[in-house]
Amino acid sequence: SVEDIASPKKTKELMQKFGFTLKKSLGQNFLIDYNILHKIVSAADLTPQKGALEIGPGIGALTQQLGKAAGRVVAIEIDQRLLPMLEETLSPYPHTTVVHGDVLKVDLKELFEQHFQGVSQVSVVANLPYYVTTPIIMKLLEEKLPLENIVVMIQKEVADRMAAKPGGKDYGSLSIAVQYYCIPEVVTIVPRTVFIPQPNVDSAVIRLKVRQTPPVDVEDEAFFFDVVQASFVQRRKTIYNNLAAKYFTKETKSELEVILQQSGIDPSRRGETLSMEEYAVLSRNLARALS
Numbered sequence: 001s002v003e004d005i006a007s008p009k010k011t012k013e014l015m016q017k018f019g020f021t022l023k024k025s026l027g028q029n030f031l032i033d034y035n036i037l038h039k040i041v042s043a044a045d046l047t048p049q050k051g052a053l054e055i056g057p058g059i060g061a062l063t064q065q066l067g068k069a070a071g072r073v074v075a076i077e078i079d080q081r082l083l084p085m086l087e088e089t090l091s092p093y094p095h096t097t098v099v100h101g102d103v104l105k106v107d108l109k110e111l112f113e114q115h116f117q118g119v120s121q122v123s124v125v126a127n128l129p130y131y132v133t134t135p136i137i138m139k140l141l142e143e144k145l146p147l148e149n150i151v152v153m154i155q156k157e158v159a160d161r162m163a164a165k166p167g168g169k170d171y172g173s174l175s176i177a178v179q180y181y182c183i184p185e186v187v188t189i190v191p192r193t194v195f196i197p198q199p200n201v202d203s204a205v206i207r208l209k210v211r212q213t214p215p216v217d218v219e220d221e222a223f224f225f226d227v228v229q230a231s232f233v234q235r236r237k238t239i240y241n242n243l244a245a246k247y248f249t250k251e252t253k254s255e256l257e258v259i260l261q262q263s264g265i266d267p268s269r270r271g272e273t274l275s276m277e278e279y280a281v282l283s284r285n286l287a288r289a290l291s
């Protein structure tokens with residue numbers, strides 16, 4: 001059997017052997033704890049019939065476990081210096097491919113066609129580089145890739161925002177965007193000690209179960225997200241003030257009051273109290289009034 005990469009000893013050994021120095025600017029915090037990896041991989045519900053897409057394999061600690069659990073693994077890594085290490089650490093897993101590139105620039109649809117033909121389901125499984133967490137998640141969701149789950153280690157604070165329900169300070173446009181596409185669930189909170197080097201924020205593993213169909217009917221998705229964004233521009237202001245600033249003039253503002261009333265929304269409420277369903281109704285009525 002092959003030795004696990006995820007231990008402090010093995011990680012240091014490998015980095016020394018290849019003369020590798022960590023780059024903070026690329027969010028390189030490597031996992032050195034097998035138990036956490038096991039929790040991540042279990043949450044993804046992989047089988048030998050399924051595929052896994054990893055973003056940022058690092059030296060391969062998680063990739064190795066994905067190689068054991070999934071029938072097909074593709075890992076996108078931006079740091080060229082890691083490629084020779086990955087070639088060595090992943091050599092026992094021939095159904096695992098490393099693609100060199102920036103995940104934000106890679107054509108993922110094409111990558112899926114190239115690498116995931118014949119697998120029943122694909123999940124994204126990753127310990128994400130924290131400086132680009134939100135752009136990566138939004139890219140995965142907006143491209144509507146055929147994904148089953150997205151299981152990722154991210155900053156705890158971002159996980160809380162993704163999973164937040166209406167009414168609290170964590171609830172905002174990110175919560176609504178993520179929950180429009182997925183059902184989020186925080187799998188576990190992760191201490192800083194499981195990484196080399198230790199990050200200066202707390203982390204969490206979140207599972208986003210990708211929905212087959214959206215939970216609300218918005219008619220125009222782009223406009224719906226526009227309305228949501230606008231409603232949170234100034235969190236302390238009312239929904240009326242935020243939307244008036246974005247879509248109306250002094251002269252037309254009174255229309256907005258009518259639209260809000262029609263939508264069953266008190267104009268004095270704040271954006272953070274509206275449910276996704278209320279945003280859906282509101283954006284449909286607003287679109288009609290503005291067209």
Ligand code: SAM
Binds near residue numbers: 029031101104130
């Ligand atoms: N998966 C490894 C682990 O868990 O130990 C490494 C995780 S580390 C937090 C993030 C990894 O993402 C690093 O290997 C880094 O080089 C890579 N990375 C950073 N930005 C990236 C990008 N835009 N596209 C692809 N990989 C990136």
